[in-house]
Amino acid sequence: MLPARRRQAGFTLIEVMIVLAITLLIAAVVYRITRASWLLYRTQVQVTERGFSALRAVDDMAVEIARAGFGLGDAGPLFPGRLDGTAAPDAITVRSNPEGIAGSFQEDLTDPGQLVRVEGAELFAEGDDVLVVDEEKAMERAQVVRRGPESLGLRPRETPDGQFRRPFRTSVGARVLKVREVGFYLKTDRTGVVVLARKVSGQREQTLARYVEELRFDYVDAESLPRDPRSLTVWRPEREVAGVRITLRLLPNPDLPSITVPPVSVLVSLEPQSASIAFDAAAYHTVGLAGVIGQDPASGDRKVGMHAWRNTIPLF
Amino acid sequence: MAQHDPALLSPKERGAALLLVLIALVGLMPMALFLSDFAWRRQRQVNAMTQNVGGQAAVRGALDLVMARIQSGRLHLVGPDQSERFELDEPEGRPVRVRVSRQDDAVLGLEGRVLAPEEVAQVDADQLGIDGLGRVVRQYRRLEVYLVDAESPARHPFGAVRLLAAVVRLDTGEVVCVGVRYDRGYFTTP
Numbered sequence: 301m302l303p304a305r306r307r308q309a310g311f312t313l314i315e316v317m318i319v320l321a322i323t324l325l326i327a328a329v330v331y332r333i334t335r336a337s338w339l340l341y342r343t344q345v346q347v348t349e350r351g352f353s354a355l356r357a358v359d360d361m362a363v364e365i366a367r368a369g370f371g372l373g374d375a376g377p378l379f380p381g382r383l384d385g386t387a388a389p390d391a392i393t394v395r396s397n398p399e400g401i402a403g404s405f406q407e408d409l410t411d412p413g414q415l416v417r418v419e420g421a422e423l424f425a426e427g428d429d430v431l432v433v434d435e436e437k438a439m440e441r442a443q444v445v446r447r448g449p450e451s452l453g454l455r456p457r458e459t460p461d462g463q464f465r466r467p468f469r470t471s472v473g474a475r476v477l478k479v480r481e482v483g484f485y486l487k488t489d490r491t492g493v494v495v496l497a498r499k500v501s502g503q504r505e506q507t508l509a510r511y512v513e514e515l516r517f518d519y520v521d522a523e524s525l526p527r528d529p530r531s532l533t534v535w536r537p538e539r540e541v542a543g544v545r546i547t548l549r550l551l552p553n554p555d556l557p558s559i560t561v562p563p564v565s566v567l568v569s570l571e572p573q574s575a576s577i578a579f580d581a582a583a584y585h586t587v588g589l590a591g592v593i594g595q596d597p598a599s600g601d602r603k604v605g606m607h608a609w610r611n612t613i614p615l616f
Numbered sequence: 617m618a619q620h621d622p623a624l625l626s627p628k629e630r631g632a633a634l635l636l637v638l639i640a641l642v643g644l645m646p647m648a649l650f651l652s653d654f655a656w657r658r659q660r661q662v663n664a665m666t667q668n669v670g671g672q673a674a675v676r677g678a679l680d681l682v683m684a685r686i687q688s689g690r691l692h693l694v695g696p697d698q699s700e701r702f703e704l705d706e707p708e709g710r711p712v713r714v715r716v717s718r719q720d721d722a723v724l725g726l727e728g729r730v731l732a733p734e735e736v737a738q739v740d741a742d743q744l745g746i747d748g749l750g751r752v753v754r755q756y757r758r759l760e761v762y763l764v765d766a767e768s769p770a771r772h773p774f775g776a777v778r779l780l781a782a783v784v785r786l787d788t789g790e791v792v793c794v795g796v797r798y799d800r801g802y803f804t805t806p
Contacts, residue, residue, distance in 0.1 A: 312627070325646070336700050337651065341651045341654070341655070344654075344655045344658070345658070346653070348655075348658030348659065348661070348662060349658070351662055352658065352661055352662050355662065358780060362672070363672070363798050363800060365657050365798060366672070366796075366798055367797050367798050370795055370796065370797050371795065379685070398797070405633070422724050451750055466794045473728060480644075570674075571793075571796035572794070572796065573794070573795050573796065574795070575792040575793070575796055576786065577724060577757055577759075577786065577792075579726050579754045579755075579757060580751050580752060580753040580754065581751070581752070582751060582753060584747070584749075585726060585747065585751075585753050587724055587725075587726065587728045587757075588728070589724060589730075589759075589784065589794050590784025590794055590795055591761070591781075591783075591784065591794035591795035592795055593763065593780045593781075593782055593795065593797055602763060602780070603719065603763075604719045604761050604762075604763050604782040606722050606724075606730040606761075606794075607730075608724055608725075608730050609728045610728030611728070
């Protein structure tokens with residue numbers, strides 16, 4: 301009878317305390333392991349998100365910079381500043397002409413909006429962003445505001461008075477090129493965070509990376525020696541610039557465990573997008589030539605189209 | 617007589633213990649799997665991205681090789697309908713597929729214009745002239761035009777890197793590149 305009664309009486313205080321102590325010990329161990337795992341997980345998220353954002357942003361910029369100038373010939377492939385035309389060391393605007401659309405003026409362009417005859421005008425549409433250039437390396441950003449039969453009306457995009465800085469004359473081979481511009485720059489978003497943004501003309505802005513501490517573009521020459529970005533004029537980037545070093549430094553995400561984020565730096569070589577073809581032994585008479593890869597509308601095959609311009613006035 | 621050790625758990629307690637283990641497994645395993653999967657997925661993305669950046673250098677190297685082969689005559693395409701394909705093996709085992717196709721020849725005029733096909737038949741492409749300083753100057757230059765298509769294939773989760781380049785061989789044998797474009801995405805084999 302006695303053992304049965306003792307069993308019904310339950311556990312002794314010692315037994316309960318021992319079980320409780322063991323349970324607490326196990327709970328403490330489980331808590332510490334879980335906490336360490338959670339911290340590791342959050343740190344891993346931070347490291348990969350920061351690293352991945354930086355790599356992806358730099359890669360995106362590198363691809364655009366590598367094809368800067370495609371289809372533009374000798375017109376400026378890079379502008380060390382923002383899309384609105386303001387120079388800035390932490391911004392870059394990359395230009396190209398992926399469709400190879402170009403036209404040559406058949407009469408002088410002097411006034412904004414005037415319809416001027418352009419060979420190849422049918423390739424352009426109203427609203428197209430264009431570059432107007434000539435053999436004297438003058439260059440101006442403009443927009444197609446009117447299109448007539450074999451003629452275009454252009455308005456400059458930069459000058460405050462709405463006038464062209466200088467006339468573009470047929471005597472110096474003035475021509476018009478459709479341009480696609482991609483800008484990379486820093487901005488502060490609605491939450492007050494500094495972000496790296498990408499904007500293609502005519503498209504919506506995209507955010508490539510958040511919590512940016514530094515974005516820098518160093519322009520280097522063919523010997524990889526650094527050049528002062530200020531030596532690049534707004535309208536005439538120097539031809540001898542051979543590459544751009546991109547440096548992107550991100551801050552840790554303040555909502556995640558603190559880590560050190562190393563900067564990502566990549567040197568991008570500017571690809572050759574045109575060549576000067578000499579017509580005499582001394583290369584005094586040369587013609588510029590750019591190749592544009594497009595699609596043959598009839599067959600669908602890829603085809604190379606050529607865009608040529610005169611580098612010097614022939615003496616024939 | 618054989619002596620039986622008392623069982624560690626009674627049959628009822630055994631069931632409860634099994635239930636406890638199952639609950640722990642059901643509760644903890646998904647979280648553990650999720651955490652490890654997330655970490656590995658991110659790590660794979662970073663690795664793939666690094667390799668993808670390398671892919672751009674690989675296709676650029678293919679262009680240099682093609683230009684050297686055209687210049688040396690090792691790659692010789694006689695007509696505009698001809699093309700040649702080859703693969704370049706990368707040390708990591710990811711080949712770069714290259715296709716070189718000959719395009720229609722172009723004739724470039726001294727006035728800075730590519731002649732239309734119907735004009736080409738009417739001109740003497742070898743015509744020479746004398747400039748105002750007494751130099752011998754060509755009136756036209758004939759160009760062989762090549763399209764180079766080099767692709768480093770896709771690697772999940774990133775697409776392929778493809779280089780398209782316009783290469784010109786002058787009548788002097790010199791080979792120059794007059795346009796390069798990089799594309800990203802998933803492409804069909806050229």
